[in-house]
Every structure is written in C-alpha cells, then in structure tokens.
Amino acid sequence: MTDPLAGLILCGFPGLDADSDDVRARADLGVGGWIVFGRNVESPAQVGQLLRDLGALSPTPPLLALDQEGGRVARLRAPLTVWPPMGVVGATDDPGLAESVGRALASEIRAVGFNLDFAPCVDVNSHAENPVIGDRAFGSDSGTVRRLAIPFLRGLHSTGMAGSAKHFPGHGHVDVDSHYGLPVCHLSREELEPHLAPFRDAVAAGVATVMTAHVVYPAVDAENPATMSSAWIDGVLRGELGFAGVVLTDDLEMGAIVNEGGIGAACVRAVRAGVDGLLICHRLDRMEEAVTALRAEADRDPAFAARCAESLGRLRHLAITHRPDPVPLGELSDHIGAHGALAAELAGPQGAAADPTAFAPQA
DSSP, rough: OOGGGGGGGGEEEEEESSSHHHHHHHHTTTOOEEEEOOGSSSOOOHHHHHHHHHHOOOOOOOOOEEEEETTTTSOTTTSOOOOOOOOHHHHHHHHHHHHHHHHEEEEHHHTTTOOOOOOBBOOOOOTOOOOSOGGSSSSHHEEEEEEEHHOOOOOOOOOOOOOOEEEEOOSSSSSTTTTTOOOOOOOHHHHHHHHHHHHHHHHTOOOSSEOOOEEETTTTTTEEEEEGGHIIIIIIIIIIIOOOSSSEEOOOOOOOOOTTTHHHHHHHHHHHHHHOBEEEEHHHHHHHHHOOOOHHHHHHHHHHHHHHHHHHHHHHHHHHHHHOOOOOOGGGGEEEEEEEHHHHHHHHHGGGGGGGTTOOOOO
C-alpha cells in the first residue's frame, strides 16, 4: 500500500526494465526516486527506456539518479564518454577545464534521461590510508578541491542536471570504508575547517543537494554519524553554511548503518536530524521497514510529521525544477560519446586511468 512517507526514499532495484514485480512493489510503496546501478545497465537505449518507464510509474515527477563521477565510480560506460577519475582533473589545476568536464559529463547522462547525479565528490583526500575516497577526490589539499570541484559543479548544473556535493562534512580523513564499518574522524573542529571549505563553496555556488557521510566526528557530535546528527545537518550545514536545498543520505544499507542497528530507526534519526532524502539501494524489505518506522513516528509525533512534510516538499521541488530532458531514443547515439578527445587529453600519460575496466565492479 502506498504511503506518502515513502516519497522520502530514493531506491535501488534489480533488473534491466521496469516491467517486473520488484519495480512494481517499489512503485506501489510510493518511493520518490530511482537510482540506477551497473546491474541495471545493458545499453544507453535500454537505460533511456528504463528511465521513461520508471517516470511513468510515478504520479509525480520522480528523481532519476545515478553515481557518475568518473573513474572507478561510473554507472554508465562506453559508448558514453569514459572519464578518468577526478584526481586527474584536479592534477591539471585548470578550473576552466574542470568546468568543461562537468558540462560534458552531465550533458551525456542528461541526454539518456537522468536528472540527478551524485557528484561531485568534494572530499579532501588527506589521509594516505583512506580506503574509499582516493582519486575520487580532486586533490589531497583543500585549495585544489575548492579550485576544481566548484567549476566542475557549475558545469554540471549548467546542463540542467542536479548535482550533489558529497560526503558532508568530509570523508577524506578516515581509514575505514563506510561500506563495511563506521569510521571515526578524530580531527578537531579547527582541523575540520579545510574539509568543510569545499562544501561552503558548493553551497555558495548553488549546489542542488548535499550527501552526508556515515562518519562520526567527535569534535562536533561524539554519538552520531553525520547522517544522523542534527549538530552537523541543522547546526553546521543549514545554520552555519546556509544550505537550503535537499540533504541526502549516503546508502543506508552500508555497513556503517546496518551493522549498528535497524534501518527503520536509522531513517527516523536521519530525518529528525534534518535529512530530506533516504537512499536505500538494495532490499525491498528494508524499504518497507523504513516506511513502517517513519509512519509510526509521524503518527506519534506531530513535529516529526511536519519535519517529513518539509522534506517531501523539498524533494518535490527538486524533481520539478530539474525535470528530465532526454533526447529521443533514436537520436541518442548523436549525443553520447562525443567528448572522448577531452577525456583522452585529461588522462594524458595516465591514460590507463580512463580504462573502463580499471576499477571495482559497479553493483
């Protein structure tokens, strides 16, 4: 049964098309958005049709999202342009080039039919043993990230695509991968400022969404990861940085969350902290658990119900403001793969960085 609070969920799903029990069950639940992973991709035309069909299942405009950063985090590969990791872009120290890359990357995925890209990664990769950020970052110092990531974001937004600055307040100074466990960042509040600075710039540049990190930062909140921390979200992101857009969680099925307790309770805590969109990327039963928990809390607490309504409004506004604008499927080949020369120029002597097989499987 459809519940309006399911509109807070952006969901993953199995399969290559929307004509399946798995997809219909999520649509019947009332999810507010769909996230495409490598498991959903066969060809550009197939993905384009899939997005059209997913849109048709929703009574209101949905968010149609993916992670397309470049390098090892790219759900769509050739025949779209294959981009090197953003660390390569950062190494050019050329803001104009970074803006061109953002515009080119976004123009191709927008042609397919997406309206939300979980990019750019504005983390500062300051820890040599960081297992998850690495060359996804534009650099290992705050200045490089600020100089290159923000122009990339401007280029991405110039196409009409919604972008996402991630992972707030910075996932770059940890030695645990939040996919598998809960990292703790022991930097002082003063030492965290260089990590916050790219988010501050992204907010000033009008970033559409900010994605939170499943990381504990004891200098600000010793009890809660940023995803569930009102001190970080309402206090720093909205209060200090002035962000008025959509706050998204990272995938709530990561080990940092599910190993620490039930996903329903995690969703309630995240929304209370100021999150708008809840990413649940795999299992239907966890989506159902989340909706059950959100509904029970909303029925119990009018203030929480109002908090949910506020988030639903932000998500709807985002989807309406950034409506998909796909090209006709028969013309799609004319709009993708057109930026290979730019990607090759970026890779230069590090050309192997642009190899679409040279990174982890994209589940």
